[in-house]
Amino acid sequence: MGAKSELESLKNISKEVKESVILKLQDISELALRLDESRSRYVVELEREKARRAAELEAAEKRFNRINQENLDRYSKMENKMEKLLAEVASTKEMLGQMRVPEALAEIRKVVARPAPRIMNYAEAAAKPKTAAAAAKTPGPSTRLGTGHTLIVASKFENHTAEHVITKLRGVVDAREMGVAVDRMRKARGQKVVLSCSSVEDAKKIEERLKIRGADLKVAKPEMRLPTVIIRDVLRVNSDEDIVRSLRTQNRHLSEGLDWDKVRARVCYRRRARNDLECHPVLEVSPELYHRLIKAGFVYVGLQRRPVWDQSPLVQCSRCLGYGHGKRFCKEVSERCAHCGGEHTGITCRARKDGEPPKCVNCTKAGCEDTAHGAFSSECGVRAKWDDMARSKVAYC
Ligand SMILES: [Zn+2]
Numbered sequence: 001m002g003a004k005s006e007l008e009s010l011k012n013i014s015k016e017v018k019e020s021v022i023l024k025l026q027d028i029s030e031l032a033l034r035l036d037e038s039r040s041r042y043v044v045e046l047e048r049e050k051a052r053r054a055a056e057l058e059a060a061e062k063r064f065n066r067i068n069q070e071n072l073d074r075y076s077k078m079e080n081k082m083e084k085l086l087a088e089v090a091s092t093k094e095m096l097g098q099m100r101v102p103e104a105l106a107e108i109r110k111v112v113a114r115p116a117p118r119i120m121n122y123a124e125a126a127a128k129p130k131t132a133a134a135a136a137k138t139p140g141p142s143t144r145l146g147t148g149h150t151l152i153v154a155s156k157f158e159n160h161t162a163e164h165v166i167t168k169l170r171g172v173v174d175a176r177e178m179g180v181a182v183d184r185m186r187k188a189r190g191q192k193v194v195l196s197c198s199s200v201e202d203a204k205k206i207e208e209r210l211k212i213r214g215a216d217l218k219v220a221k222p223e224m225r226l227p228t229v230i231i232r233d234v235l236r237v238n239s240d241e242d243i244v245r246s247l248r249t250q251n252r253h254l255s256e257g258l259d260w261d262k263v264r265a266r267v268c269y270r271r272r273a274r275n276d277l278e279c280h281p282v283l284e285v286s287p288e289l290y291h292r293l294i295k296a297g298f299v300y301v302g303l304q305r306r307p308v309w310d311q312s313p314l315v316q317c318s319r320c321l322g323y324g325h326g327k328r329f330c331k332e333v334s335e336r337c338a339h340c341g342g343e344h345t346g347i348t349c350r351a352r353k354d355g356e357p358p359k360c361v362n363c364t365k366a367g368c369e370d371t372a373h374g375a376f377s378s379e380c381g382v383r384a385k386w387d388d389m390a391r392s393k394v395a396y397c
């Protein structure tokens with residue numbers, strides 16, 4: 001504006017020129033003003049941008065710190081795990097060292113390479129000394145193998161009850177004075193009393209005493225049952241008589257030196273087979289024939305050659321899965337599952353469908369450690385005990 005008034009004061013410049021220059025000067029000053037304005041706007045925006053950047057930077061830094069911390073945590077956790085793993089590896093190494101793995105493997109290989117042993121039949125198994133530890137582990141009925149441990153005592157008077165017999169027995173047999181060990185005394189049918197002794201010798205001692213001083217008591221040995229065998233998958237068209245006759249006439253491999261007139265053989269019952277036209281007859285046979293059948297392992301019946309196996313005399317209830325009685329004499333109200341022991345039949349068992357391991361109802365009741373088998377399994381400890389007891393009443397020789 002100073003330039004404008006200076007220009008106006010000059011006399012030697014024409015009015016037109018003056019006006020034109022003044023206009024230009026005004027334009028210039030306006031331009032300067034606008035420039036100044038835009039500059040200050042730019043500065044403000046720059047400040048704002050700076051602040052935004054700073055905030056972003058701060059957020060990024062925070063984010064980075066957080067991620068860093070997370071990674072650190074993860075790392076330290078992994079370190080812990082690694083340490084544990086290392087400790088485990090060390091202890092496993094130690095264990096393996098103690099177990100002498102290479103030697104153990106060599107042993108296993110040797111055993112595997114050996115031919116599989118032939119399955120013993122019952123008489124052979126019974127003849128071998130039992131592993132007492134295994135039997136002792138399983139609770140169940142106390143049993144003695146073989147015969148001669150049991151005495152059956154009755155009164156000579158028919159009107160005497162088992163109570164009478166017990167009273168008399170106590171009077172005559174003083175176990176303390178005689179030094180005999182009696183496992184059990186129980187009443188039996190027909191006013192009889194059954195004494196189970198711990199040894200044949202003790203049973204004999206008591207028998208002698210009763211003979212001498214027993215007065216009106218009489219002693220009998222328990223009646224032994226015949227061994228039983230099962231013939232697999234025999235056509236049902238064969239009658240019971242046919243089957244027994246087949247044993248005699250078609251099986252020279254059993255007959256050598258056998259006096260058939262003294263041999264007893266009888267079909268007791270038939271078990272159902274998978275094939276409707278066939279069945280598994282169960283036979284009661286003389287001990288001599290029993291051993292020959294088990295040794296041979298097969299028989300000819302009609303137009304068939306069939307396997308013959310030992311059949312346990314043990315009775316198992318199909319309702320409660322207990323032993324020593326059949327379904328008809330069962331006192332339980334509900335059915336038991338052979339797989340899980342639940343109150344349902346095996347066919348409807350959910351545990352079985354879901355592939356859960358079996359749980360033996362009898363071993364569970366008896367409080368055994370090993371219950372992971374079905375109630376019909378031959379692995380069952382309770383079953384083995386009852387089987388022993390049932391077999392102790394069978395004359396295998
Ligand atoms: Zn039952």
Ligand SMILES: [Zn+2]
Nearest residue numbers: 337340342349
């Ligand atoms: Zn079940």
Ligand SMILES: [Zn+2]
Nearest residue numbers: 360363380381
């Ligand atoms: Zn069991």
